[in-house]
Amino acid sequence: MDVFHDIRVLDLTGGVAGPLVGMFFADFGADVVKVEGPEGDPARSRAGFATWNRGKRGVVVPADDPARVAWLGRQVAGADVLIVTGGNQLARYGLDRDELLSRHGRLVVVELPPYLPGYTPWSGGAESAALLATLGGQAWRQSSMSGHPVDSVYPTTLYCQGLWATVCTVAALLERESSGCGQRVTVSGVNGLMQLLTSAFTVNPDAPDVSTAVGTGGRHPAYTRFLTGDGRWIASGALGPKFETALLHVLGLSEMLDDERLEGNTRGLVQPENLAWAKKKISDAFLRASADEWVEALQGAGIPCVVVADRSGWLDHPQVRAIGMREVVQDPERGEVVMPGVPIRMTASPGRVRGPAPMLGQHSDTIEDWSGRTGAPARGPVRPGPLHGRRVVITGAFVATPFAGLLLAELGADVIKVEPTGGDPFRDNAYAVNRGLRSLAIDLRSPAGLAAFHQVVAGCDAVVDGLRPGVTTRLGIDRASLLKANPALVVVSMSAYGDIGPMSRLGGVDVVVQGLCGMMRAEGGDGEPAVNTIAVNDNATAAMSALAVTLGLLHRERTGEGQQIHDSLIATATYLQSGELTTFASAPDPTIGRDDFPGPGQFDRLYEVKDRWIRIAPRPQGDTGRRLGAALGIQSSDLVSRPEEALTEAFARMSSDEAMATLRTADVPAVIARKIGEVIRDPRLLEAEFLHVVGASDGRSWIAAPGRYATFSRTARSGPLIPPGVGEHSRAILADAGLAADVVEELVATGLVTDGVPLQRAIATAYR
Numbered sequence: 001m002d003v004f005h006d007i008r009v010l011d012l013t014g015g016v017a018g019p020l021v022g023m024f025f026a027d028f029g030a031d032v033v034k035v036e037g038p039e040g041d042p043a044r045s046r047a048g049f050a051t052w053n054r055g056k057r058g059v060v061v062p063a064d065d066p067a068r069v070a071w072l073g074r075q076v077a078g079a080d081v082l083i084v085t086g087g088n089q090l091a092r093y094g095l096d097r098d099e100l101l102s103r104h105g106r107l108v109v110v111e112l113p114p115y116l117p118g119y120t121p122w123s124g125g126a127e128s129a130a131l132l133a134t135l136g137g138q139a140w141r142q143s144s145m146s147g148h149p150v151d152s153v154y155p156t157t158l159y160c161q162g163l164w165a166t167v168c169t170v171a172a173l174l175e176r177e178s179s180g181c182g183q184r185v186t187v188s189g190v191n192g193l194m195q196l197l198t199s200a201f202t203v204n205p206d207a208p209d210v211s212t213a214v215g216t217g218g219r220h221p222a223y224t225r226f227l228t229g230d231g232r233w234i235a236s237g238a239l240g241p242k243f244e245t246a247l248l249h250v251l252g253l254s255e256m257l258d259d260e261r262l263e264g265n266t267r268g269l270v271q272p273e274n275l276a277w278a279k280k281k282i283s284d285a286f287l288r289a290s291a292d293e294w295v296e297a298l299q300g301a302g303i304p305c306v307v308v309a310d311r312s313g314w315l316d317h318p319q320v321r322a323i324g325m326r327e328v329v330q331d332p333e334r335g336e337v338v339m340p341g342v343p344i345r346m347t348a349s350p351g352r353v354r355g356p357a358p359m360l361g362q363h364s365d366t367i368e369d370w371s372g373r374t375g376a377p378a379r380g381p382v383r384p385g386p387l388h389g390r391r392v393v394i395t396g397a398f399v400a401t402p403f404a405g406l407l408l409a410e411l412g413a414d415v416i417k418v419e420p421t422g423g424d425p426f427r428d429n430a431y432a433v434n435r436g437l438r439s440l441a442i443d444l445r446s447p448a449g450l451a452a453f454h455q456v457v458a459g460c461d462a463v464v465d466g467l468r469p470g471v472t473t474r475l476g477i478d479r480a481s482l483l484k485a486n487p488a489l490v491v492v493s494m495s496a497y498g499d500i501g502p503m504s505r506l507g508g509v510d511v512v513v514q515g516l517c518g519m520m521r522a523e524g525g526d527g528e529p530a531v532n533t534i535a536v537n538d539n540a541t542a543a544m545s546a547l548a549v550t551l552g553l554l555h556r557e558r559t560g561e562g563q564q565i566h567d568s569l570i571a572t573a574t575y576l577q578s579g580e581l582t583t584f585a586s587a588p589d590p591t592i593g594r595d596d597f598p599g600p601g602q603f604d605r606l607y608e609v610k611d612r613w614i615r616i617a618p619r620p621q622g623d624t625g626r627r628l629g630a631a632l633g634i635q636s637s638d639l640v641s642r643p644e645e646a647l648t649e650a651f652a653r654m655s656s657d658e659a660m661a662t663l664r665t666a667d668v669p670a671v672i673a674r675k676i677g678e679v680i681r682d683p684r685l686l687e688a689e690f691l692h693v694v695g696a697s698d699g700r701s702w703i704a705a706p707g708r709y710a711t712f713s714r715t716a717r718s719g720p721l722i723p724p725g726v727g728e729h730s731r732a733i734l735a736d737a738g739l740a741a742d743v744v745e746e747l748v749a750t751g752l753v754t755d756g757v758p759l760q761r762a763i764a765t766a767y768r
Contacts, residue, residue: 002029048579385412396466
């Protein structure tokens with residue numbers, strides 16, 4: 001049975017984020033109806049529309065047509081999920097969100113406001129990845145040559161908002177299975193930004209912003225891309241002491257560890273005073289051999305490494321085809337459309353692309369009456385998160401797996417981080433993504449430790465493993481082994497490249513995947529490949545794994561059946577380029593960047609003003625140039641012959657306040673570029689629980705970290721999440737699992753289990 005069998009969804013949104021929620025629901029079997037006005041979704045002209053709206057049925061409902069508006073009201077009465085941008089969108093049709101929730105007790109209303117609920121700080125209030133990223137600190141956090149803010153060629157913030165909103169919606173439906181009641185779920189553009197930039201927003205609020213003038217390869221001298229002797233580029237995944245040391249050995253640079261500036265270990269590589277000389281020494285070494293030679297040498301040493309590739313061939317890559325991430329759809333408007341597939345592989349309830357995007361109003365006269373499905377009003381229980389009462393075990397280190405645990409904990413689940421007795425080796429760098437977890441530090445290589453782990457799993461709902469394919473089998477923690485303890489277990493296996501295909505046994509990390517899938521080339525254009533400072537693939541895969549868990553649990557709740565589920569960094573990387581990888585005969589070319597990319601057009605880019613930078617975006621009506629020219633006093637001839645130069649000159653004469661006032665008067669969407677230190681002081685964001693602040697263990701400093709990632713009207717979790725110490729909860733977890741006290745004591749006494757203490761709260765030097 002499909003996960004969303006018999007689930008009805010009304011999608012009233014346009015653009016990117018909202019339609020992506022509907023796309024996921026359609027892929028996994030829901031009946032999704034896309035509701036548009038006569039003018040249609042503004043994104044219909046974009047290639048990605050064909051992917052973001054696939055498998056849906058389409059209707060047109062004019063706001064001034066009483067009969068069609070009445071029809072929409074009846075459909076809402078029978079829907080399970082209603083996706084909207086915000087309350088204003090419902091008001092167009094005479095609908096009120098709170099009244100709908102009161103009258104239709106099982107309805108889940110999902111809101112995706114472009115910035116904050118009820119407030120968008122740019123003219124027009126339309127969804128904008130670029131304005132959100134600029135105002136929210138992402139653009140100025142990007143590593144660059146100049147240290148100025150940099151635009152991305154991808155609307156990553158919107159891809160993450162749509163994905164995370166889907167996770168939250170499925171969690172609300174899962175809670176509804178037991179309570180019988182729906183609720184309102186709000187995932188704003190700011191929430192999407194928080195999910196994407198979790199580590200970047202985890203800072204000492206009293207410390208200065210880190211310098212971003214470190215080059216397009218980023219901060220880390222070993223975890224980046226390198227030019228090789230044959231003129232090609234490779235992406236190196238040498239992150240963490242183990243791999244950094246191995247890289248220096250392969251390069252013949254082990255003597256660097258003897259340099260007093262590194263103090264005998266690789267942690268000093270990312271210290272500001274060491275960046276220049278360490279980068280030069282390592283980069284020069286790579287010029288001594290070809291790309292193929294270095295890839296063979298690094299992979300031979302266990303270091304993830306690939307040749308940097310172009311985006312255009314990604315969907316034809318053998319590994320992408322192997323995991324089903326290339327789909328071909330026959331579209332009545334566009335002809336043959338090649339698009340990314342479904343990024344989560346479920347064995348018992350697989351998703352699939354169920355058809356093309358609908359033509360405007362294609363099904364307006366053929367959709368049956370839904371009225372009467374959602375039931376009578378009900379007072380649902382109040383709980384600390386829609387996943388309250390669920391228990392999830394996670395295994396795996398670094399970023400993506402722990403972060404998946406954090407997101408599930410944010411939704412109220414009890415999440416147990418299982419790590420080696422010495423702890424996750426990346427803990428020092430990963431304060432942000434380990435928050436909200438409980439730690440069980442145990443030796444799974446020993447029979448006694450493995451038996452204890454199986455007993456813990458017997459009382460859990462799901463396991464997320466972030467290990468290479470084959471490692472779980474070798475350790476005896478694969479699903480086949482775990483089923484003996486828990487036959488209905490949901491197991492999500494997160495890997496770099498997927499569970500099948502020619503690369504499935506290889507290890508991979510975010511930067512390597514950026515290079516392989518074409519992201520680096522697309523961001524850098526004709527210049528050097530540009531590394532995204534944000535761990536986009538790790539962070540989004542964490543949300544993808546959280547989605548896999550909630551999908552698996554919902555299916556189990558409805559059928560009693562557990563299952564094995566697979567996701568991967570490359571499947572997520574494909575999803576994160578869904579609009580850019582969708583191709584058909586008349587598809588527009590996707591945007592290509594360059595060094596310190598300011599934006600794709602003269603009316604859609606960053607400009608420097610006297611005291612800082614601003615970002616302007618085009619108006620949907622297409623008259624941005626005329627309005628700018630009139631407001632800034634630019635001659636029409638100059639706007640035609642040298643528009644970028646003329647605008648640069650005009651803005652350079654203005655302060656940011658003057659520029660913003662002028663742009664507001666001209667009704668041109670625009671924001672001021674902000675650094676992270678400014679964002680975390682925004683009163684509106686603080687009021688919305690954008691941050692939670694806790695004291696560091698030194699008693700003198702503070703740690704600010706993302707706060708409320710989503711809002712639930714009835715099942716909201718609240719309060720700061722704190723990362724655990726290594727093995728801090730080992731005794732309690734084992735006791736909860738039913739192990740006798742003397743057995744637990746023996747495991748601790750023999751060193752098979754670490755009985756730890758709370759973490760010393762501190763933030764390491766930024767490595768990206």
